[in-house]
Amino acid sequence: MIRGLYEAHLPVSNLEKSIEFYKGLGLKLAIRYEKIAFFWIVENNSWIGLWESDQGVNTKYHPSLRHIAFKVDFEDLKNAKQWLKERGIDIREEFGFKPTEPILIPDQAHAMVYFHDPDENSLEFICKLPAEPENKPDMYLSEWKKLKGIN
Structure with missing residues (x-):
């Protein structure tokens, strides 16, 4: 049934800054919305969602x-x-x-x-x-x- 992990999500405070960071890691931007961006980790297989918000970013690690x-x-x-x-x-x-x-x-x-x-x-x-x-x-x-x- 389960064949891998498709997506994971992280909170970010500045989507533009985060987009540049993750592009710098070599990830490909898949979809961009106003406050959300998805990057392919493995294209058409797994991705990461970045959610711009003040919630979550201040959560202690x-x-x-x-x-x-x-x-x-x-x-x-x-x-x-x-x-x-x-x-x-x-x-x-x-x-x-x-x-x-x-x-x-x-x-x-x-x-x-x-x-x-x-x-x-x-x-x-x-x-x-x-x-x-x-x-x-x-x-x-x-x-x-x-x-x-x-x-």
């Missing part, structure tokens, strides 16, 4: 609110910090890890970087690791690559 994770390839994740920096976006600290490089969660076999949009909505680039889950503590990607003998 919690992982269950105002967060979207974008799936990326492992090779792209390794370069995500530089890719974002070229667009004027800094990765941010998460789970007590300084924003120096991707974070790895071995028991989920995922790696990720976190950053904010102009309204401090939490955004994430995440990928499945080319490995099985392991019962190890969270670490930086460089630490995991060293353990695995990967350059």
Whole structure:
């Protein structure tokens, strides 16, 4: 029955500013209304809705609110910090890890970087690791690559 996630939504305070930000991430504007914009994440497959409003933007962040994770390839994740920096976006600290490089969660076999949009909505680039889950503590990607003998 369920075949994936089609849409997610975020509140924004300035739709024009947000449209430029999400275009800068490489997303394609699908539909624009007066106070709403939809961007394709995967064209004709999944999209994100941005809703200009003063409601929601001031809601205190919690992982269950105002967060979207974008799936990326492992090779792209390794370069995500530089890719974002070229667009004027800094990765941010998460789970007590300084924003120096991707974070790895071995028991989920995922790696990720976190950053904010102009309204401090939490955004994430995440990928499945080319490995099985392991019962190890969270670490930086460089630490995991060293353990695995990967350059």
